[in-house]
Amino acid sequence: MHCFPCFSSPKNKKSSTTNETNDNNEPRPPDRRRTEETEETEQSEGTSLKIFTFRELATATKNFRQECLLGEGGFGRVYKGTLKSTGQVVAVKQLDKHGLHGNKEFQAEVLSLGQLDHPNLVKLIGYCADGDQRLLVYDYISGGSLQDHLHEPKPDCEPMDWTTRMQIAYGAAQGLYYLHDKANPPVIYRDLKASNILLDYDFSPKLSDFGLHKLGPGTGDKMMALSSRVMGTYGYSAPEYTRGGNLTLKSDVYSFGVVLLELITGRRALDTTRPNDEQNLVSWAQPIFRDPKKYPDMADPVLNNKFSERGLNQAVAIASMCVQEEAAARPLISDVMVALSFLSMPTEDGIPTAVPILSFKDKSMSIALSRHDSNLVSPPPELATEDDKSSTSSGEESSLDSENENVSKKKYKKHEEEDSSMESDDGSDSNSEHEKDQDSPPPKPIDEKNQAQSLKIKYRYSWEDIDVGDERLSSKSSQKSDDESTSSRYDSDRDQEEKEKEEEEEEEHTHIEHIDSSKTDDDQSVYFDNDDDSGDDNGASLHRIKSEVEIDSIKE
Numbered sequence: 001m002h003c004f005p006c007f008s009s010p011k012n013k014k015s016s017t018t019n020e021t022n023d024n025n026e027p028r029p030p031d032r033r034r035t036e037e038t039e040e041t042e043q044s045e046g047t048s049l050k051i052f053t054f055r056e057l058a059t060a061t062k063n064f065r066q067e068c069l070l071g072e073g074g075f076g077r078v079y080k081g082t083l084k085s086t087g088q089v090v091a092v093k094q095l096d097k098h099g100l101h102g103n104k105e106f107q108a109e110v111l112s113l114g115q116l117d118h119p120n121l122v123k124l125i126g127y128c129a130d131g132d133q134r135l136l137v138y139d140y141i142s143g144g145s146l147q148d149h150l151h152e153p154k155p156d157c158e159p160m161d162w163t164t165r166m167q168i169a170y171g172a173a174q175g176l177y178y179l180h181d182k183a184n185p186p187v188i189y190r191d192l193k194a195s196n197i198l199l200d201y202d203f204s205p206k207l208s209d210f211g212l213h214k215l216g217p218g219t220g221d222k223m224m225a226l227s228s229r230v231m232g233t234y235g236y237s238a239p240e241y242t243r244g245g246n247l248t249l250k251s252d253v254y255s256f257g258v259v260l261l262e263l264i265t266g267r268r269a270l271d272t273t274r275p276n277d278e279q280n281l282v283s284w285a286q287p288i289f290r291d292p293k294k295y296p297d298m299a300d301p302v303l304n305n306k307f308s309e310r311g312l313n314q315a316v317a318i319a320s321m322c323v324q325e326e327a328a329a330r331p332l333i334s335d336v337m338v339a340l341s342f343l344s345m346p347t348e349d350g351i352p353t354a355v356p357i358l359s360f361k362d363k364s365m366s367i368a369l370s371r372h373d374s375n376l377v378s379p380p381p382e383l384a385t386e387d388d389k390s391s392t393s394s395g396e397e398s399s400l401d402s403e404n405e406n407v408s409k410k411k412y413k414k415h416e417e418e419d420s421s422m423e424s425d426d427g428s429d430s431n432s433e434h435e436k437d438q439d440s441p442p443p444k445p446i447d448e449k450n451q452a453q454s455l456k457i458k459y460r461y462s463w464e465d466i467d468v469g470d471e472r473l474s475s476k477s478s479q480k481s482d483d484e485s486t487s488s489r490y491d492s493d494r495d496q497e498e499k500e501k502e503e504e505e506e507e508e509h510t511h512i513e514h515i516d517s518s519k520t521d522d523d524q525s526v527y528f529d530n531d532d533d534s535g536d537d538n539g540a541s542l543h544r545i546k547s548e549v550e551i552d553s554i555k556e
């Protein structure tokens with residue numbers, strides 16, 4: 001017979017008197033009265049959380065026997081258990097007692113955690129606040145952690161393939177997006193890392209351990225606990241956090257970037273077995289970010305080059321944006337999620353679906369990805385908004401500028417070839433084009449109130465300029481006097497657009513309200529041609545670009 005010391009403590013008198021043991025001092029299944037109490041609590045708090053007695057959880061975990069121990073983390077031990085009442089397999093986290101909040105505070109925090117519900121979060125199903133015991137009960141996630149699969153794989157396990165890795169990254173981004181953008185108030189994860197991403201039987205990722213800091217020790221102990229946790233997660237923590245504890249949603253984005261790098265490279269965030277300059281994953285990767293030719297060298301060797309180069313390049317580009325030193329320059333997790341939704345989509349040829357450029361809230365993501373995908377059109381430098389400039393201010397970004405320009409020009413040139421009314425161009429004076437671009441007066445910031453309209457104007461403008469060749473671009477630039485404002489350029493473009501709109505009404509339109517990651521390939525092909533530049537369906541590509549502009553027109 002197992003002994004449950006806390007049952008006899010005065011603090012537990014109430015629960016001990018609710019018929020929870022039989023005459024043999026063995027735990028009884030929850031009786032009717034107990035169930036009714038639980039249901040009342042559930043309803044009054046508006047959550048589906050169950051309230052467990054310590055006895056129930058002790059029974060579930062065979063009295064917290066060593067064989068049920070799954071592991072021990074910064075908040076306490078985690079046991080695998082089976083709930084006697086339902087047979088459900090659960091993970092029971094027994095929080096360390098030192099400095100824990102009082103019962104009311106604990107319950108308030110747990111109830112708010114219980115509101116969080118997303119397929120990519122480990123579901124909290126209940127809790128126990130019995131005497132000085134604080135336990136959390138979660139769905140049991142059977143597949144182990146990403147850390148296990150990536151860094152400590154079982155000998156008989158196949159290494160995770162590229163698509164699976166991108167799908168894990170996408171799922172984790174979805175979970176984080178939920179915490180950042182859907183939870184009210186937003187939840188900063190604080191401790192995103194490979195060991196906190198649990199994998200279900202089908203490799204679907206679930207974030208665990210979110211929101212637990214609120215249940216942890218208060219002042220005094222807090223500092224110690226915090227510092228040991230920071231130490232524990234060193235390699236994942238954003239620089240602003242390790243320096244001064246300044247945590248924001250963008251700190252999570254940094255940690256996410258580290259996890260993405262781990263998925264790409266198969267390296268640990270921190271690996272003291274490696275040479276000094278390779279121990280910290282981000283420090284090792286930073287110089288490589290500046291040299292896209294070396295991106296393929298970053299890939300995990302166990303992948304055996306089984307990935308598309310574009311997919312790899314774009315994944316590295318996303319990771320590099322996430323781990324930027326300056327928090328403000330990091331992308332929103334929503335943009336990361338959208339980008340990964342395309343990179344994680346399995347395709348027949350293994351080449352990821354092209355990412356629609358207008359999918360992103362922040363244009364910096366479009367710019368970064370377009371550098372690695374000639375099917376994407378990025379805004380020409382002369383029309384870069386303030387956002388673009390800030391996004392290109394980091395070393396990583398600026399080092400890629402020339403590549404980006406080449407890609408953009410190539411794309412524009414492609415459109416030129418596609419349009420029968422266009423002049424031919426061998427692109428030989430692309431350098432002079434660039435020089436002329438640099439001479440152009442800087443544009444005024446685009447009206448941020450109407451982002452869709454701004455984008456539309458911008459792309460149309462670039463279309464006209466580039467379509468007619470380098471000469472037209474230079475003459476247009478040179479015709480402009482210094483005091484001719486960018487906004488007046490936009491105004492005249494707007495007039496022109498009105499006319500064009502009428503003409504275009506006769507054409508077939510495709511109305512797409514928003515980007516949905518669940519769209520089929522066919523849906524996406526409305527936006528962009530997914531083939532290489534060498535493809536033959538150039539006309540279609542041209543039309544699609546136009547469609548994209550029209551979509552914004554409809555949105556307005």
Ligand SMILES: Nc1ncnc2c1ncn2[C@@H]1O[C@H](COP(=O)(O)OP(=O)(O)OP(=O)(O)O)[C@@H](O)[C@H]1O
Nearest residue numbers: 070071072073074075078091138139140141145195
């Ligand atoms: N819901 C769950 N299902 C299955 N296993 C779990 C679950 N929650 C935690 N575990 C496992 O329990 C062990 C301890 O987890 P815990 O989250 O407490 O610590 P950690 O992630 O190892 O470290 P840290 O506290 O620093 O995040 C880990 O091996 C983890 O994979």
